[in-house]
Amino acid sequence: MSVNNVDKILSYVYPVSVESCKSLVLNKSLFYVDGCEVCGRCCIHEDLIFLPFEVDGMRDILSLSTKLDSSIHLGANIEYIQELVDSLQEFAVDVGNNKFVLYRSKLPYQIHIFDDRGVLKRCHWNIPVNDDKLGCGIHQVSSLTCKFPHVRFMYNKKNKTTHVGIMQYGRNWALKCPVKFVKEFRIETVENLINKFELLSKYCDYFQIDNYCSNILDVLRSVHTEDDIDRFCDKDILVNISKKRLFDV
Numbered sequence: 001m002s003v004n005n006v007d008k009i010l011s012y013v014y015p016v017s018v019e020s021c022k023s024l025v026l027n028k029s030l031f032y033v034d035g036c037e038v039c040g041r042c043c044i045h046e047d048l049i050f051l052p053f054e055v056d057g058m059r060d061i062l063s064l065s066t067k068l069d070s071s072i073h074l075g076a077n078i079e080y081i082q083e084l085v086d087s088l089q090e091f092a093v094d095v096g097n098n099k100f101v102l103y104r105s106k107l108p109y110q111i112h113i114f115d116d117r118g119v120l121k122r123c124h125w126n127i128p129v130n131d132d133k134l135g136c137g138i139h140q141v142s143s144l145t146c147k148f149p150h151v152r153f154m155y156n157k158k159n160k161t162t163h164v165g166i167m168q169y170g171r172n173w174a175l176k177c178p179v180k181f182v183k184e185f186r187i188e189t190v191e192n193l194i195n196k197f198e199l200l201s202k203y204c205d206y207f208q209i210d211n212y213c214s215n216i217l218d219v220l221r222s223v224h225t226e227d228d229i230d231r232f233c234d235k236d237i238l239v240n241i242s243k244k245r246l247f248d249v
């Protein structure tokens with residue numbers, strides 16, 4: 001495993017925690033259209049980490065599929081989810097002063113040849129799913145680290161400020177990610193962000209970390225037009241909360 005995915009998960013959790021963060025800014029770039037082509041160039045071979053509620057969700061899909069007529073499509077490949085569940089190993093991590101149970105899936109890699117990246121070891125689930133195009137075999141139940149490919153939490157330790165946005169340069173150059181972000185308002189982008197931050201909120205709650213996900217979600221749920229982005233972005237969304245905190249002291 002080249003990347004410690006538990007650390008990667010915590011690198012999303014801490015920048016939105018009440019303890020670390022005094023100012024939180026959503027950059028306008030967060031709302032750019034990020035059309036991931038699920039091409040697999042960034043799907044490195046690493047352990048996938050899941051929380052117990054995600055494993056429960058996978059088991060629910062499996063038990064539902066055995067109850068339902070096989071002609072009913074659940075939007076997920078049941079054989080893949082079964083293989084994933086069978087591969088899970090329970091382990092514990094210390095976060096703060098507490099121990100938490102997590103699940104790790106370690107499965108063999110795939111070899112793919114990309115004309116612009118050469119021969120690469122890729123994630124077990126980076127497989128042809130559509131007309132021989134590569135995709136994610138477990139997209140519906142993929143882990144938090146897979147669901148945030150471009151969202152970046154830029155944390156400034158000095159002033160405890162977190163900026164959340166998406167970044168194309170650097171990562172795209174190194175990984176040859178073909179996505180070009182488009183500065184265009186689409187309500188699907190906002191809905192997608194809401195799903196991501198609802199998931200991050202569940203992770204923070206699981207690790208018992210007080211966090212500002214609900215404030216981020218309040219902003220995201222208030223964005224209905226491009227003008228709303230101008231109203232809420234590039235400014236501290238915690239400013240009223242900080243004032244309240246001053247009065248509370």
Ligand code: SF4
Pocket residue numbers: 035036037038039040041042043149175176177178179
């Ligand atoms: S490299 Fe870019 S387009 Fe390809 S799977 Fe990763 S994020 Fe999506």
Ligand code: SF4
Pocket residue numbers: 040042043044048123124125126127135136137138139142143146
């Ligand atoms: S689980 Fe899916 S999205 Fe995540 S690395 Fe593997 S192929 Fe890519």
